[in-house]
Amino acid sequence: MKILVGIKRVVDYNVRVRVLPDGSGVDTDGVKMSVNPFDEIALEEALRIKEAGKAEEVIVISVGGDECQQQLRTGLAMGADRAIQVKTGTSLQPLSVAKAMLGIIEREQPGLVILGKQAIDDDNSQTGQMLAALWDRPQATFASKLTLNDGSVTVVREVDVGLETIEIDLPAVITVDLRLNEPRFVKLPDIMKAKRKPLDVVPLEELGVSADSNLSVSHFAPPAQRAKGIMVEDAAQLVQELKNRGLI
Amino acid sequence: MSEREVMEYDVIVVGAGPAGLSCAIRLKQLKPDLMVAVIEKSSEIGAHILSGAVIEPEPLDRLLPGWRDDPPPICIPVERDEIWLLSKDGKRRLPTPPQQKNHGNFIVSLGAMCGWLAARAEALEIDIFPGYAASGIHFTEKGAVGGVIIGDMGVGRDGEQKDTYMQGIEIHAAVTVLSEGVRGHLSKQLIRRFELDRDSDPQTYGIGMKELWRVQPGKCKPGLVQHSTGWPLDTRIYGGSFIYHMDKDRIAIGFVCGLDYADPKFVPFEAFQQFKHHPMVRDLLEGGEILSAGARAISEGGYQSLPKTEMPGALLVGDCAGTLNVPKIKGTHQAMKAGILAAEHIAEKAAAEGFDAKLRDSEVVRELYKVRNIRPAFYNGFWRGFLRAAIETVTAGKLPVTLPVHADDKSLARLDQGYTPPDRHWVERKLPPRDRLASVYFAATAHEEDQPIHLQILEPDICTTRCTVEYDNPCTRFCPANVYEMVEGGAGKALQINAANCVHCKTCDIKDPYQIINWVTPEGGSGPNYQNM
Numbered sequence: 064m065k066i067l068v069g070i071k072r073v074v075d076y077n078v079r080v081r082v083l084p085d086g087s088g089v090d091t092d093g094v095k096m097s098v099n100p101f102d103e104i105a106l107e108e109a110l111r112i113k114e115a116g117k118a119e120e121v122i123v124i125s126v127g128g129d130e131c132q133q134q135l136r137t138g139l140a141m142g143a144d145r146a147i148q149v150k151t152g153t154s155l156q157p158l159s160v161a162k163a164m165l166g167i168i169e170r171e172q173p174g175l176v177i178l179g180k181q182a183i184d185d186d187n188s189q190t191g192q193m194l195a196a197l198w199d200r201p202q203a204t205f206a207s208k209l210t211l212n213d214g215s216v217t218v219v220r221e222v223d224v225g226l227e228t229i230e231i232d233l234p235a236v237i238t239v240d241l242r243l244n245e246p247r248f249v250k251l252p253d254i255m256k257a258k259r260k261p262l263d264v265v266p267l268e269e270l271g272v273s274a275d276s277n278l279s280v281s282h283f284a285p286p287a288q289r290a291k292g293i294m295v296e297d298a299a300q301l302v303q304e305l306k307n308r309g310l311i
Numbered sequence: 312m313s314e315r316e317v318m319e320y321d322v323i324v325v326g327a328g329p330a331g332l333s334c335a336i337r338l339k340q341l342k343p344d345l346m347v348a349v350i351e352k353s354s355e356i357g358a359h360i361l362s363g364a365v366i367e368p369e370p371l372d373r374l375l376p377g378w379r380d381d382p383p384p385i386c387i388p389v390e391r392d393e394i395w396l397l398s399k400d401g402k403r404r405l406p407t408p409p410q411q412k413n414h415g416n417f418i419v420s421l422g423a424m425c426g427w428l429a430a431r432a433e434a435l436e437i438d439i440f441p442g443y444a445a446s447g448i449h450f451t452e453k454g455a456v457g458g459v460i461i462g463d464m465g466v467g468r469d470g471e472q473k474d475t476y477m478q479g480i481e482i483h484a485a486v487t488v489l490s491e492g493v494r495g496h497l498s499k500q501l502i503r504r505f506e507l508d509r510d511s512d513p514q515t516y517g518i519g520m521k522e523l524w525r526v527q528p529g530k531c532k533p534g535l536v537q538h539s540t541g542w543p544l545d546t547r548i549y550g551g552s553f554i555y556h557m558d559k560d561r562i563a564i565g566f567v568c569g570l571d572y573a574d575p576k577f578v579p580f581e582a583f584q585q586f587k588h589h590p591m592v593r594d595l596l597e598g599g600e601i602l603s604a605g606a607r608a609i610s611e612g613g614y615q616s617l618p619k620t621e622m623p624g625a626l627l628v629g630d631c632a633g634t635l636n637v638p639k640i641k642g643t644h645q646a647m648k649a650g651i652l653a654a655e656h657i658a659e660k661a662a663a664e665g666f667d668a669k670l671r672d673s674e675v676v677r678e679l680y681k682v683r684n685i686r687p688a689f690y691n692g693f694w695r696g697f698l699r700a701a702i703e704t705v706t707a708g709k710l711p712v713t714l715p716v717h718a719d720d721k722s723l724a725r726l727d728q729g730y731t732p733p734d735r736h737w738v739e740r741k742l743p744p745r746d747r748l749a750s751v752y753f754a755a756t757a758h759e760e761d762q763p764i765h766l767q768i769l770e771p772d773i774c775t776t777r778c779t780v781e782y783d784n785p786c787t788r789f790c791p792a793n794v795y796e797m798v799e800g801g802a803g804k805a806l807q808i809n810a811a812n813c814v815h816c817k818t819c820d821i822k823d824p825y826q827i828i829n830w831v832t833p834e835g836g837s838g839p840n841y842q843n844m
Contacts, residue, residue: 075354077757077840081602084525093384093423093843095355123463248464248477249441252318 064118064174064233066109069164069191070138071099072131086282089184098134098225101179103141105239107246110142110207112139117211120144122171126163128152132262139257140249146260151267157189164190165197166270173234175216180205180238186221191238201231207242315460316480320346320438321658323458323484325445325497327351328360329421330629330646331490332428333374337654339435345658347437348482349429350461352444352815354836356429357422359815361844362643363553363563363609364421365389365413365536370647375431375720382417383424385843387557389413390534395591397541397554399736402591402767408704410638410682413536418555418563420523420843430507430560444832446495449481455623458483464834467761483787486657487625490650493608494817495631496832507618507627513718514633515612516588517550518818520583520791521565522753523843526599531560538640543585545733546693548572549686552586553593553640561602561843562595567640569611570719570789570822571690575782576732579631580606580791580816588738596742603842604744604753606791606816614676614683615716620649621666628653637686638700670806681708688714688768723824725781747793751812755840756792758811758833765833766794766808766819774806776803789822814839 071112074080075095083090098106109121123138125131126149135146149163168176176198181188188204195202207226220227221240267274295301305311322338327349335347342554353359367499370809371378392413394405429439446462461479466472489498493516502508533556540551556562566583587596610616617634620627628634628649635642650672656666670676684703689696703710724730744750758765768774778784779797784806786795792812797804815838820830 075840077354077755078842079753079755093357093420095358095840095842245475247475249442250316250477251461251480251482252316254440255318255438290424292501 065120065122065171066112066118067164067168067173067176068102068106068109068121068123068138068170069176070102070106070123070125070134071179071182072096072125072134073099073128073182076100076183080128082285086284088283096130096133098137099179099182099184101181101183101239101241103246104241104243105179106138106141106143107176107244108239111244111311112209112211117172122147122173124149124164124167125246126151126155126267133230135262136257139260139262142249142253144260146262148262149267149270150264151274155274156276156278157187158193159272159274159276160190161193161197162272163225163267163270164194166272167265168198176236178236178238180240186285188238191236194276195236198236201235202237203229203231203235204238205240206237207240209237209243294296315478318348318480318482320348320484321348322486322825323465323482324349324488324490325459326489326491326495327356327429327439327441328425328490328629328633328646329428329491329510329643330650331488332425332432332656333370333647333650334490334628335437336374336428336432336435337651338658339432339437341654341658343435349432349437349439349540350443350445350459350482351439351441352832352835353441353838354840355426355441359838360422360425361519361605361663361695361841363421363555363565363640364643365416365555365641366419366421367416367644370644370651374647374651383419383427384636385418385420385423386412387418387533387558389416389418389536391436391536393535394435394459395536395537395539397539397589397591399542400590402539402589408638408700410636410704411538411640416485418534418536418557420563420734422844426558440835444835445497446832448501449483451624453623456487456501456625458487462832462835466655466763466834468763471764473761485624486660486663488653488657489625489627489631490629490646491631493610493630494631494820494830496830498627498631500730501622501625502618505619505622507620507622509619511618512612512615512716514610514616515716515719516570516821517567517609517611518570518579518606518789518816519565519567519609519790520599520606521563521604523603524562524564524596524599525560525602526562526595528560530595530599531562532556533558539586540693541735542589543582543735544568548577550582554592564592565597567609569689570608570818571717571722573722573724573730574732575726575730575785576788578788579766580750581737584742585737587742588740593742601743603755603844604750605814605839605841605844606818608817608821609642610635611686612716613637613686613799614679615687615713615799616678617676619667621663622668624655624663626663626666629754634679636678636682638682638704639707645675645678648673683708684710684712684714687714690717690787718765719821720824720826723782723785726783727780747791748812751792751814754792754814754844756812756814756838757840758813758837762810762834762837764808764809764810765831766813767829767831768808769805769827769829770825771806773827778825779804786819786823786828791816791818793817
């Protein structure tokens with residue numbers, strides 16, 4: 064079985080994200096970029112499945128400009144066997160990304176597709192769901208535990224009321240949550256090995272996918288600044304202050 | 312413990328700053344077949360670099376001819392120099408001394424420039440590994456330096472291996488180039504082991520703090536370089552400020568204090584924040600926002616403090632040797648030149664031996680010699696220092712006298728012996744950051760909490776006994792990141808170490824009067840995540 068893992072290049076989670084003064088986007092000048100942390104968890108799970116002898120090959124895929132090759136190399140250094148970049152100069156919406164991934168799925172015929180539950184930059188949480196629908200295969204989102212069976216997979220999902228366990232047939236799309244695993248550190252010699260692993264570049268147009276979007280972004284705005292707080296002496300003063308502000 | 316995995320290189324460079332990257336690039340230009348690697352503890356190249364920075368372009372011209380056609384991301388030609396002597400509310404323009412004339416120089420972000428240099432290094436097939444800390448030294452059977460040991464990852468606070476444990480590998484090399492920057496973790500050990508400082512004065516330091524601001528449109532004048540001295544420091548503390556006007560309404564503002572100050576109650580961070588509230592500066596910053604902030608020690612000992620820069624198997628370049636030119640307030644060109652010289656030496660000799668003599672005979676040390684008496688002249692206060700600096704400048708350092716340099720850890724005055732800290736008449740502050748914790752937020756510093764504390768206190772008893780009485784725990788004040796706190800515990804006060812706040816400036820390792828704070832490398836990739844600093 065082949066496992067396909069989606070990887071997105073995002074602003075690193077340690078970076079303090081800032082909106083550009085003109086509101087046209089987020090400032091990425093000199094900003095550290097990383098693999099979306101949920102995608103790293105997805106890849107870790109795929110590697111563990113392979114190491115358990117239940118998969119033969121792990122392929123990482125990213126849709127974006129040449130800069131995302133850096134994140135694909137990180138995936139290869141973690142242990143993926145090969146990488147595919149679907150090349151586009153445009154920033155795509157989830158539907159276009161899902162269509163691009165479907166194009167690769169048709170070529171590669173993976174038994175399992177694992178993605179992060181969402182990307183930490185736009186927080187859409189849509190690509191996995193859309194991909195499953197386009198592919199017409201089962202999906203299990205927000206996975207915190209995976210158990211592979213013969214021709215199916217048992218998934219524990221994190222849902223609002225607790226945990227839900229479902230079993231779905233393979234091939235399938237799984238999106239993973241934070242608690243599934245803790246990704247490994249990359250070993251230094253593996254960074255060198257990753258440089259020699261295959262990385263194929265497929266132009267988006269070759270997959271017949273359009274970069275056009277039905278959505279347009281009007282502007283970005285930072286959250287409102289929090290007003291300065293005051294220290295209150297006791298509960299009575301707290302109540303009084305709240306009343307003064309008409310909050311109770 | 313199992314045998315460590317080994318990678319072999321011809322040359323391993325420790326630290327991807329201007330010295331290390333220049334050395335690696337020059338080596339590959341001269342000897343393309345050499346296997347050269349650079350390791351760097353920060354999560355990406357430039358993330359631990361903090362500098363003004365106004366740089367002299369000459370070493371770049373030499374290293375990368377044509378760089379001006381494809382310059383670093385932030386690179387603004389200096390248009391004008393201003394030097395101000397500040398009083399609490401007033402200012403007076405001083406004539407610009409020759410060392411501080413910046414015509415032909417460039418304002419850069421040194422962090423961004425190192426990222427830019429790293430890309431050029433990788434194009435020459437140099438292996439660059441950010442996110443890996445050189446935590447130990449590999450010695451050969453003969454006792455020479457034979458490479459470095461990368462720190463283990465995935466070790467818990469208690470020292471136990473976690474599920475993600477990964478043993479660090481050894482990198483073996485014929486020559487190890489240490490370019491760790493000021494007070495390097497390995498350099499410090501090697502200087503001691505090989506007694507490299509036997510014939511030099513102790514190294515002395517300053518602490519530099521910096522913030523990157525985006526100011527209101529119209530206030531930033533790209534290419535303007537401003538320096539100041541005077542308020543808020545009294546005449547006993549050496550230091551001053553810089554304000555560099557960059558592009559896109561961005562301003563680099565910083566403050567440097569000599570770490571030889573005597574007042575144990577002095578808070579360098581507060582002095583920086585006070586400076587920002589001088590009318591001249593406040594007007595500039597009001598209505599703007601901080602983009603990034605941080606701190607880093609700088610070496611100030613210069614010529615007198617320069618240790619021997621070679622040992623069997625390894626050499627020191629840049630500020631872990633201490634080649635910064637204090638009167639110029641510049642170290643980048645010196646670091647790059649030392650790195651280039653080291654590369655040329657290694658390419659010729661394939662060994663470290665002979666590098667020290669070559670460095671001392673080079674323009675790097677000649678430049679330090681000329682200005683050797685200027686910084687120590689200020690030990691006797693600002694005005695005498697000022698006068699002496701003028702004489703030394705006019706005579707180009709040719710007077711047959713070399714003033715000695717003192718160690719910073721011996722300079723604090725004892726509170727239990729009658730020292731009374733001066734009242735500094737600080738003003739009430741309004742500009743961000745509110746305090747050191749708020750400042751650390753702008754450094755975006757990150758350390759996995761579950762790892763051994765990388766600030767080792769060798770004799771913890773001293774903190775709560777002698778130090779409290781003699782100096783009232785100055786670590787709680789000199790640290791710009793609020794790492795050290797005295798907290799009430801069950802059995803009286805105890806030292807709490809907030810290691811996750813650390814911005815790797817090394818001030819504690821330097822200024823601690825008992826020399827019981829030992830800064831060691833945390834898990835690779837930890838530390839500040841500076842942007843364009």
